[in-house]
Amino acid sequence: MTDTIRIERDGRVLVVTMNRPDKKNALTHAMYAAMADAIDGAQEDDGIRVVLLTGAGDAFTAGNDLVDFQSNPPRGTDTPVARFLRAILNAEKPLMAAVGGVAVGVGTTMLLHCDIVVVSENAMLQTPFADLALVPEAGSSLLLPQVVGTALASDMFLTGRRLSGEEAVQIGLASRFAPHAELETEARRIAHGIAAKAPEAVRLTKGLLRRNREETGARMAHESALFTERLKSPEFMEAATAFMQKRPPNFG
Template sequence: MTTVPSTTGHVLVEDADGIRSITLNRPDKRNALTVEIYETLAAALADADRADGVRVVLIAGAGGAFTGGNDLKDFLNNPPIAEDSAVSRFLQAIATCAVPIVAAVEGPAVGVGTTMLLHCDLVYATPDARLHLPFIDLGLVPEAGSSLLLPKLIGHQRAAQMLMLGEPLSGEQAAAVGLVNAVVPSADLLATARAKAAALAAKPPGALRRTKALMRGHDREAVLATMATEGRIFGELLRSPEAVAAFQAFFMKAAAKG
């Protein structure tokens, strides 16, 4: 049953057996995120909190990719500057979601594709997963509270390697530093993540939500405050000469590749 339909079919939302499966479905663009996709994701997550039958959310990508990050043309045409932008509403929704979130990561997880994982409770990845945070290369700063959450999770030096140097991690490297729970073969990824989601859905729902709230609650205000600060600086830098030059270089490189 599709609960929160996407107008273009780029997000598939299905509820079954207490699990809300959210699948990014734009494989020809490596599931790059547009405003429309962010709007659908935000609605699906917010509704999951209110829906009595939803006990767990499972996020995955179609076609061998989690997400290549933002669709940069759409992103620049619709910059997420306003506090109520679709991007902001998605980040707020995933950061405050009361039900557990399980992620299945295959292939690229670029930018927000990695930072959103910091708000998931269980993450499973394939060996070819590539967690990449190239914000600084675009003249920007991190988002989704990652400047707080990532150093806390993997340590300052490793976080600097990802956020300052922009060096990606493979699935196995991400597992070694605690960014993902386990690495599984591509053929088993979705089944593994769904089995873990089913195990969570079988737990007493009230205790499950309260356990997540206890685990996340002591950081909640700090995370939301960090997200607000990141968003303000992100918006300022998006208009900067550095960022303009970086985006121009990116599009020129992409055009040269054909």
């Protein structure tokens, strides 16, 4: 476990908090590994019935830590990133998210694997993969169009369009809205309510709703291969350098 991921047992709810507020909870390989361990462990723990993801400070997560990923690009199927993506794809127990700040890149795409997403007025969702010379991940090129339609998914992926929490609820990317001061309390209340229900009925219901996991997993694998190639591309090198230098990228 790492101190950048905080794990709390709240009754039958496991609260997993991305805890790197000085970097807006940007995700490193170590953080992915810790979250994968927590989610996978919860599946084997009869005392846990719901997993709730949240972020410390004023962010959910700003997405991948570009310095960490540029210096150590993920390769293969057993990397921390791959393990995390498999964990959220295959989780049989309900996954929830409380989003009270920026949710960029994987911060948005992981929500597609959450069964309940609660957002506040401070939430801002964005998928700026093309801005970084990357491609969508987490199966989002399949799942996002299914949720919001191809037109809006294309707008989000190709322009990096930002969505407010209210918009996320309106288009079905989030389940509920809560005032920011009450966000985590409301998310925990919902989680405890689900945890009090018949666990096998809940598991089977989620399985029916998520019945296309095999197709999603295949798309996720294809995206991951492309994503890894993009991390070695001259376009990504320029995008990452421009990001660090706080200037617009020049793609010629």
